[in-house]
Amino acid sequence: MxxxxxxxxxxxxxxxxxxxxxxxxxxxxxxxxxxxxxxxxxxxxxxxxxxxxxxxxxxxxxxxxxxxxxxxxxxxxxxxxxxxHSACVPHHVFSDCAAELMLARSFSGELWFPDLREKLTSIKEVVDLFxxxxxxxxxxxxxxxxxxxxxxxxxxxxxxxxxxxxxxxxxxxxxxxxxxxxxxxxAAPLEAPGSELVGVHNYATLVETLDREPGATVVVIGGGKTAVEYGCFFNATGRRVIMLVRNRPLDMIPDRETRAYALERMLQQGIEIIEGADVVEIVGDSARRVARVVAATPDGPIEIETDFVFHALGExxxxxxxxxxxxxxxxxxxxxxxxxxxxxxxxxxxxxxxxxxxxxxxxxxxxxxxxxxxxxMGEKVSYRPRDWPDFLHTHYEVSWLGLGEEDAREKFKNVVVMKLPPDNPDGLNIGLPASDRTMLYAMARPHMSGFQKLILDGDSRRVLGAHHVGYGAKDGFQYLNALVRGGLTIDQLAEMDELFLNPTYFIQLARLRAGQPNLTNLA
Amino acid sequence: MxxxxxxxxxxxxxxxxxxxxxxxxxxxxxxxxxxxxxxxxxxxxxxxxxxxxxxxxxxxxxxxxxxxxxxxxxxxxxxxxxxxHSACVPHHVFSDCAAELMLARSFSGELWFPDLREKLTSIKEVVDLFxxxxxxxxxxxxxxxxxxxxxxxxxxxxxxxxxxxxxxxxxxxxxxxxxxxxxxxxAAPLEAPGSELVGVHNYATLVETLDREPGATVVVIGGGKTAVEYGCFFNATGRRVIMLVRNRPLDMIPDRETRAYALERMLQQGIEIIEGADVVEIVGDSARRVARVVAATPDGPIEIETDFVFHALGExxxxxxxxxxxxxxxxxxxxxxxxxxxxxxxxxxxxxxxxxxxxxxxxxxxxxxxxxxxxxMGEKVSYRPRDWPDFLHTHYEVSWLGLGEEDAREKFKNVVVMKLPPDNPDGLNIGLPASDRTMLYAMARPHMSGFQKLILDGDSRRVLGAHHVGYGAKDGFQYLNALVRGGLTIDQLAEMDELFLNPTYFIQLARLRAGQPNLTNLA
Known part of the structure; x- marks a missing residue:
């Protein structure tokens, strides 16, 4: 019509x-x-x-x-x-750049990738492009x-x-x-002296007012989604990134092992995270530009010289x-x-x-x-968000729905876990999972090729939670979440038709175990 | 357990x-x-x-x-x-490289991307890495x-x-x-004189026996998934790629407009396609290496000088x-x-x-x-594949499920279409859709940022088909297909929780129209 x-x-x-x-x-x-x-x-x-x-x-x-x-x-x-204008879209631009730059740096000087070792790439050019x-x-x-x-x-x-x-x-x-x-x-304001200095940004001012290329050290204040996402981008440009986090970064990821995988990859890329840190003051130079950040940490006060501070303290x-x-x-x-x-x-x-x-x-x-x-229009409605899937970007895409393993074990007696890589003597350093955008990692940097986990109730055979670090899975989590809300079982999952190499291996992992009358882990 | x-x-x-x-x-x-x-x-x-x-x-x-x-x-x-060993996994490696190389060539010399204009990158290094x-x-x-x-x-x-x-x-x-x-x-054999020459490959011999870097011209024989996927990779390395196709390339994509988008992007990347072509002979040099391909085409016989032929004629x-x-x-x-x-x-x-x-x-x-x-094990079973989702790679990921628009219109009286970009005076040259891996295109090369289409029956309000060219959607198509099999309606789709910027915009497009008692296009 x-x-x-x-x-x-x-x-x-x-x-x-x-x-x-x-x-x-x-x-x-x-x-x-x-x-x-x-x-x-x-x-x-x-x-x-x-x-x-x-x-x-x-x-x-x-x-x-x-x-x-x-x-x-x-x-x-x-x-x-x-x-x-200043939120989801630029965030995705920066996260895409972070993913691309991590790949380019991981294969620096190999294949067609330029040699980016010790090189800074421009933040401002990406901001300008956006x-x-x-x-x-x-x-x-x-x-x-x-x-x-x-x-x-x-x-x-x-x-x-x-x-x-x-x-x-x-x-x-x-x-x-x-x-x-x-x-x-x-954006909630940064309540610290010096927050008005030139070079102190939140996600909105970054894209509106960034007027020069940031130097080699970036201080990120916050540990939520936005802080992590922008921090990973700054890191991927080759800069030293120090995250000052009041509590714990990535705390919203419900599964402990999934969070650990995501966090370890950030640390491996060189991001420095100081937990329990409080910004005391941002000190400017004579031109009212940021010169350094003073923070209180559990190990005592620190000072970081920088001309660029990014804060993300919620909305x-x-x-x-x-x-x-x-x-x-x-x-x-x-x-x-x-x-x-x-x-x-x-x-x-x-x-x-x-x-x-x-x-x-x-x-x-x-x-x-x-x-x-x-x-x-006169309809009697009732809306309260519940059971939604969620995601964030590090250099990766991290997606989740339902329960993490720890919460599942608290609520259910017979929790069954399927994951990849499985526990094994070589740890993460094995060539699976692999899928779109992680193939070069899987072949040549296997510890970087992702992590995924499915959590089931062995009694009802229902999916309780799903967790993924990699790429190309967040779209699927939308639809998978609708199926899980509807009571999706391992047996129904095993009946689906995967598009191999699918980013989420849940269908095939389920099929490897669905024949069992009493489910066991595949982990 | x-x-x-x-x-x-x-x-x-x-x-x-x-x-x-x-x-x-x-x-x-x-x-x-x-x-x-x-x-x-x-x-x-x-x-x-x-x-x-x-x-x-x-x-x-x-x-x-x-x-x-x-x-x-x-x-x-x-x-x-x-x-x-030689099929899905190397294919995904090559397709990942095709996607990365198209990005790098599209932004050649901009941001951190190397200047790849007029440059060939190595096929053999990627094969060796795999x-x-x-x-x-x-x-x-x-x-x-x-x-x-x-x-x-x-x-x-x-x-x-x-x-x-x-x-x-x-x-x-x-x-x-x-x-x-x-x-x-x-792999089905190529039935043509000279198919045994050194430099003539199918997907299996390519990864086993490629012994030197192919030259600047590649002939691909076939128009199915494998031919297209490898052809796009060879093209992305900077080579001239001539595809000799007996019928039509990408013929398996059920929606005409989706196929056209995918095909036009291939042509825009410089792939040459000769339809109705039959290979007459592959001619070798004195070392029994490929020297040229002779083919019959609707416009008469042609000869192409090349040292590298790839054929994919089915299994x-x-x-x-x-x-x-x-x-x-x-x-x-x-x-x-x-x-x-x-x-x-x-x-x-x-x-x-x-x-x-x-x-x-x-x-x-x-x-x-x-x-x-x-x-x-004695169970009475019945298995016949039906209604499966499908995909292929060009430089993009192309995913589909259910009916294309043309078939839908033959079978249903009240077909409703939602698509992005919509028909508009600027055609594809607009900045949406955009999602992971297409953000730089959306911002700076908008005609390359993808195409998507949802097809509905306006009477039952059910989803009849879904089609996507971009990235990050094929995983979702697995789960979406299960929902569509179960009778998914626009109203149920509108109730889902999207992970924005989701590669498939179907949830939000559905929500923009679901309020209508009589559905109209959003196209």
Whole structure:
């Protein structure tokens, strides 16, 4: 069937959108509000989404698909929010570079790989490449939102909430039956003297303001996903990377052995991690640039000379405007409190996305936006994220779902484990697993070719958890997770058709054991 | 639970197996039969698997897991068969190199990438790297088979079938209740004068006998998966590649647009394809090396000067020994005919794997081996491959499942299509899709960043087909296929939790439309 609203006469092409977005980013005032509102439509808005990130855009699309009328407002000249501008997309660019650079360094001077030993590669060139390219995805999202999804929007225009039904933006007043707050989150600040110095960055300022090539030593503050992901990229460029971590890095990986594999590969690449570290001060030079970092550690105070500090200390919901304008209740972390119908404490006002707190993941932003749209349209909905798969990047892709082995053993009596490499006298230094993007490692650097583990309940024969370090598995974890939620057993897994050499060997490992009436480990 | 047979006193480590396999490959006689047979076990063998490739090894493991006793015999000194020695594993090594080299050439001289313009990189070094590394996976499979799976085997010993219960190998006679023929297949020969010249290779001889660096022009004969996969690798090394294809290359990709995207990227990388071409003769020089290829084409005869010819014309089941010894019936292509219980025409003799014909895919080899084991153990089984997902490599990974758009439209009245990039005035030259391994393309070479398509029945809302060109999706297609078999709808897809930036955007595309009572395209 044809798409509604497709190919109208005044359509902008993706290239035209890109040009317009670039002009607006360079000087918002020169372009002014970017308005796609059907003034001829006599219907009132069912909802105004305040914030055009994942939650606002997917909520808008869903509401529109249901036949309702919405408006989405954003201060940026594009829909999609921080993700394509400073978060998920640049993160994936950097992680891709980290993977490529680790490969190039591992085979430095062999095959076609350049000799990168002792050489720094540019961080700034990658940042510049991203900054130049990012308006491409922005433009696609505007094109898709307008021409394919028929979304009404007002962009390049900050919104001001006047009351529970009324918003001002771009010099106009808009009213709706409901507001949906989708204002997102932003990097939590580094609370230390000197955090304002030039050369101190978070993920957002890195791509906006990096003005020169960082030197040979980088200090990363934090141990969560973002800190690890950026730290691995900086390391892969050949720099000394010192991570100052308050607790433990990679702590979110639920399986101990999987975490250890990922962590050991980071250390092997030369990343230095100091646990229990607190930043005392960042000291600048006379030009107000970073000169060194002073930290307290369990072994006493340390000073690190550096001109480049990256901190990633979590995300803070952007709830202030909503609190001030509507008095919505927030929790201790600043997240807007909602019930399972995405209702805030302000009657008729909904909220979705990162603004409502963790998990601040894309699936939750989009799904909660869509659920809020359904609630707006009168559906009785209940949304609470549960049992989601997860991932992060080191130089590798690390994916997981369900329980780690330790938790599984606490909850189940008859836990069966299948893993690769198995426990064996040569440890990790063996040539399997191997799959796309790890083949050269498997053949010539086997300890680098990945780790994977499947955890089962031997009584019910059900999959309890799956864990993977390598590449090319995170997409599969989405679908595998849906199957596991549905009660996937080893016998069903053994019946599937693998696409060999598959990154996750779970199907074939399952098939090697499925014939057993009483399952035993393959580990 | 502990593994049966694990950690016996006489266990060989993976490293020890590697060394032993290397000695046996260098000189089989010096090592002699590699025997892991429990002479103390008083039970007769339930089955002897003749051939230790995927079918024989997985069949053995399954039978053992069920509590039966088996023996598997192979002429190679390792279990696993051709896959790790000359087929799937080297293929993945070469395809990984093709992907890496395309990236390096696309960004030649930018970022950290070496300037590869006008430069050839070595084919032989990659072959040598593989040949040196492949005994690693071999060793793991022997280790796993013996120490973890408790399989009895006789390796480095060709088997001779004496009758329906009896086999001679390594100077011993073995008897079993049943034989399971798992002899595999081998590359079909090139039927043209000159096919025996030095420099004419198939996938098996390439990794065994390549003795010098190929020159600047490569002729590839064939248009199937293997021809395309190796052709793309040779092309990525900087060589001129001319593919002589009898019919159409990439003909197995069911969706026309997906095939076109994959094919156009190959052409853009400079691969030359001559359709309707028949090789007339390969002409050698005085040293009996290839000098040129003569072919008949729709535009008349051509001659191509080259010192390197690669042909991939399909696989031929290795059925001769079984026909001669047991009189088993074969089909016109030489495949051993079996019923759905994997029974051959010889009573009590089973067959599995590539020997029984297409699809000659890993999942079928392994599953049919396991089903044969179940039949041997008295279970009433029925196995016939159906609705499997599939993939190939160009410089990309191309994955598919279910119906292409054209077939879907023939079978369903209300077909709904979701794809990325959508039809738009800028065509493919837009910055989405983007995911792991395509990020640099998405930012700076957007026409190279992939293509994907989901096909739905608008009436039942079910997924009919999925198609992907990019990276990191083939693992997901395994699990997605299981969901599609189970009747996956757009609404269920929209409820899943994506791991963004996921290679397959199907979950989020579904969520953008799932609110519609009457689905429309997002294309």
């Amino acid at each position: 044809a798409e509604p609203g497709r190919n109208r006469a005044d359509a902008l092409s993706v290239a035209q959108w890109k040009e317009k977005i670039e002009r607006a980013l360079a000087c918002p005032q020169a372009v002014g509000p970017i308005r796609n509102i059907k003034d001829e439509d006599p219907r009132p808005f069912d909802a105004i989404f305040i914030g055009g990130g994942a939650a606002g855009r997917f909520g808008s699309a869903y509401l529109r698909a249901m036949g309702g009328r919405q408006l989405v407002i954003d201060c940026w000249p594009f829909l999609g929010g921080a993700c394509p 900054r130049k390219g990012r308006t491409g995805p922005h433009a696609v999202m505007n094109y898709q939102s307008r021409e394919q999804l028929d979304i009404e929007f007002l962009l390049n225009a900050p919104a001001r909430i006047l009351d529970r039904h009324t918003v001002e933006a771009g010099g106009e007043i808009f009213r709706a039956r409901h507001l949906v707050l989708t204002l997102g989150a932003e 803070r919901p952007r709830s202030r405007m909503a609190v001030e304008a509507l008095g919505v209740e927030i929790d201790a972390k600043g997240a807007v409190i909602v019930d399972e119908a995405l209702q805030t404490s302000a009657p008729g006002v909904f909220a979705a996305g990162d603004l409502i707190g963790s998990p601040m993941e894309m699936f939750k932003a989009r799904k909660s936006g869509a659920y809020a749209a359904r609630a707006v | 502990a593994e049966p047979g694990r950690n016996r006193a006489d266990a060989l480590s993976v490293a020890q197996w590697k060394e032993k396999i290397e000695r046996a490959l260098a000189c089989p006689q010096a090592v002699g039969p590699i025997r892991n047979i429990k002479d103390e076990d008083p039970r007769p063998f339930d089955a002897i698997f003749i051939g230790g490739g995927a079918a024989g090894r997985f069949g053995s493991a399954y039978l053992r897991a069920m509590g039966g006793r088996q023996l598997v015999i192979d002429c190679w000194p390792f279990l696993g068969g051709a896959c790790p 040949r040196k590394g492949r005994t690693g996976p071999h060793a793991v499979m022997n280790y796993q088979s013996r120490e973890q799976l408790d399989i009895e085997f006789l390796l480095n010993a060709p088997a001779r079938i004496l009758d329906r219960h009896t086999v001679e190998a390594g100077g011993e006679i073995f008897r079993a209740r049943h034989l399971v023929l798992t002899l595999g297949a081998e 031929r089941p290795r059925s001769r020994m079984a026909v001669e010894a047991l009189g088993v019936e074969i089909d016109a292509k030489g495949a051993v005919i079996v019923d759905e219980a994997l029974q051959t025409s010889a009573p009590g003799v089973f067959a599995a794997g590539d020997l029984i014909g297409s699809p000659m895919e890993m999942f079928k080899a392994r599953k049919s081996g396991a089903y044969a084991a179940r039949a041997v």
